[in-house]
Amino acid sequence: MKKFFCRMLPLLTVAIAGCIPAELRFHPLPENPSAPLVVAAFLPLSGSNRIYAEQMKEGLQAAETTINQQQKGISGRRLQVEFFDTAGTAGGTAAALQAARAAGAVAAIAGYDTSEVNLIIAHADALQMPVVIPMATSDFHNQTSAFVYRNCFSDTQQMEVLASYLAFWRQKTAGAIVTDQDGDEEYARGISRNFSQSVTDLGGSITINSMVTAGQLLTEGQLRSLLMTEPQFILITSRGKRAAQLVKQLRDAGFYGIICGPDSWDDAEFIASLNGIDPGECIFTALFNDRNNSPEFTAFKREFRRRFYHYPGACEAQSYDALIFLGIALNRVDNLWDFDRNWRQIVNFPGVAATYTMLKNGGIDRTIYLKSLGVDRTGGVLRPYARISKEMQYSKLRDYQVIE
Numbered sequence: 001m002k003k004f005f006c007r008m009l010p011l012l013t014v015a016i017a018g019c020i021p022a023e024l025r026f027h028p029l030p031e032n033p034s035a036p037l038v039v040a041a042f043l044p045l046s047g048s049n050r051i052y053a054e055q056m057k058e059g060l061q062a063a064e065t066t067i068n069q070q071q072k073g074i075s076g077r078r079l080q081v082e083f084f085d086t087a088g089t090a091g092g093t094a095a096a097l098q099a100a101r102a103a104g105a106v107a108a109i110a111g112y113d114t115s116e117v118n119l120i121i122a123h124a125d126a127l128q129m130p131v132v133i134p135m136a137t138s139d140f141h142n143q144t145s146a147f148v149y150r151n152c153f154s155d156t157q158q159m160e161v162l163a164s165y166l167a168f169w170r171q172k173t174a175g176a177i178v179t180d181q182d183g184d185e186e187y188a189r190g191i192s193r194n195f196s197q198s199v200t201d202l203g204g205s206i207t208i209n210s211m212v213t214a215g216q217l218l219t220e221g222q223l224r225s226l227l228m229t230e231p232q233f234i235l236i237t238s239r240g241k242r243a244a245q246l247v248k249q250l251r252d253a254g255f256y257g258i259i260c261g262p263d264s265w266d267d268a269e270f271i272a273s274l275n276g277i278d279p280g281e282c283i284f285t286a287l288f289n290d291r292n293n294s295p296e297f298t299a300f301k302r303e304f305r306r307r308f309y310h311y312p313g314a315c316e317a318q319s320y321d322a323l324i325f326l327g328i329a330l331n332r333v334d335n336l337w338d339f340d341r342n343w344r345q346i347v348n349f350p351g352v353a354a355t356y357t358m359l360k361n362g363g364i365d366r367t368i369y370l371k372s373l374g375v376d377r378t379g380g381v382l383r384p385y386a387r388i389s390k391e392m393q394y395s396k397l398r399d400y401q402v403i404e
Contacts, residue, residue: 024146024336026106026128029077036080037073039326040100040108040129042120047088049112052315056111056134057083058308059319062300065307066320067327074327081109081323086116093119097127105129107330109322112315114138114187121148130329130339134322135287135315137263138190142362146336149329149343149362151322151351155190156198157394158263158285161368163198164397165283165390166233172258173204176231178246180238182214188237191262195235207231212238217245223253232257239264244273251280263287266314266371266386274384278375286369288314288353289388300352317353324351325358355393365395 029037041060043053064081073079082103084096097120100108108131110120117136124131124145133141133150137158142148166172179192196206207229210222218226226234236246236259247259258281264270265284290311292298300320304312312320329343346358354367370390376383 020335020337023125023128026130026334026336026339027104028334029075029106030104033076035077037075037077037330038080038082038103038105039323040096040103040105041081041083041111042086042093042096042100042108043083043111044088044092044116045083045085047086047092047116049088049116052112052135055313055315056109056319058304059134059312059316060109060323062304062307062312062316063320063323063327066324071327074330075332079327086119088112088116090119097123101127107131107326109134109319109326111135111319113184114141114190115184117141118186121145124148130326130336132322132326134318136187138186139194140190146340146362149325149358150364151325151353151356151366152287152318153263153285153364153366153368153394155187155194155262158368159191159194159198160201161370161392161394161397162235162260162262162283162285163195163202163204165370166199166258166260167202167204169390170233170258172232173199173202174207174229174231175199175204175233175235176207176226176229177209178212178218178226178234178236178238179209180212180214180236180242180246182212182242183239187264191237192235212246217249223249226250227253227255231255233260234258235260237262240267240269241273243270247274247279247282248277251277256280258283260284263314268313271373271384271386274373276382277384278382279373279384282373283389284371286314286371286386288317289369289391291388292352294350294352296350297352312352314353317351321351321353321356325349325356357395365393367391368394 045053067079086093086096107129110117110131110133114136121144124147131148137155139154139156177192180188261284263285266286329339333339344358349356357365371386372389373384374387
């Protein structure tokens with residue numbers, strides 16, 4: 001409640017006083033009306049997540065072209081996205097923030113993962129610029145500063161959808177969690193915590209939460225303890241190769257129930273690392289559906305393929321939508337109060353990755369996808385692939401409690 005009040009206090013001050021405090025005003029645009037409006041993209045272009053950063057960069061470049069060519073820029077000015085490499089480190093982020101300020105940036109896109117985004121948004125108030133998060137799903141990001149917005153769902157939202165699927169569609173109520181301390185530990189803890197809460201809120205139970213040490217897999221003792229509780233499903237918080245290794249380990253140990261995961265499973269590395277085995281029934285959340293046949297995504301996919309010679313994925317689509325929304329909210333504004341008003345006018349908006357409605361206090365209602373794993377058995381080698389199982393608007397979640 002305290003964090004919520006701290007986020008709202010500046011905007012409440014505005015409403016009461018009828019004026020805009022200096023701390024809520026954006027830095028002024030260049031006096032030259034022909035000068036571009038600069039948006040900073042803080043990405044780990046040389047960090048461990050550089051592959052995802054490059055994908056985000058392409059999505060932002062595509063949105064920049066759309067805004068300049070189809071929407072005639074922002075506030076009558078040409079949009080210019082400048083990319084600043086954070087390297088995914090505190091030192092790299094500090095240097096990138098300083099460079100963005102020197103470049104006259106008035107707003108920012110922050111990526112990729114939870115830890116990297118934390119380093120950026122810690123400075124949002126001091127920068128006095130709106131920051132939009134396309135990919136990182138931590139619930140706490142929007143409680144950090146009134147300047148922080150997102151177009152991705154939160155950890156709470158994705159875990160509520162996953163828990164509801166297990167409870168209402170699959171009639172599964174007892175499960176376990178494997179929390180991986182390798183990689184983005186804060187992301188893993190957030191997923192674990194929210195999944196446990198979501199399951200228990202629906203009347204289910206978590207029988208055990210096994211912590212996996214960085215660089216290690218489950219020990220024999222942990223596997224034995226897990227299976228002795230007879231879980232109907234097991235959540236793994238890992239991503240990429242680590243997640244695939246743990247899926248294999250559980251199947252080899254004789255677990256035949258549902259294995260589930262968060263949005264980080266919607267990744268080529270994870271899927272490719274399962275080649276050669278049948279992973280059994282797996283279900284995970286996703287920000288993006290490459291089978292989407294909406295006019296918005298169809299047009300985006302066609303133009304993206306023409307320009308970059310490959311089809312877009314989640315990073316590209318989420319980043320594209322983030323910059324489009326940032327452009328909408330920045331139009332003809334010079335303060336956070338007006339920006340927030342414009343942002344909340346995005347209602348039932350058909351983006352390329354989802355349908356969005358922006359809510360008060362940085363909240364969001366959007367499409368959440370559930371994907372499962374199929375197996376291609378042709379060619380003599382088992383090749384798992386992701387397939388869409390369900391999609392739902394988060395605000396309609398309670399309507400989906402009817403068993404199909």
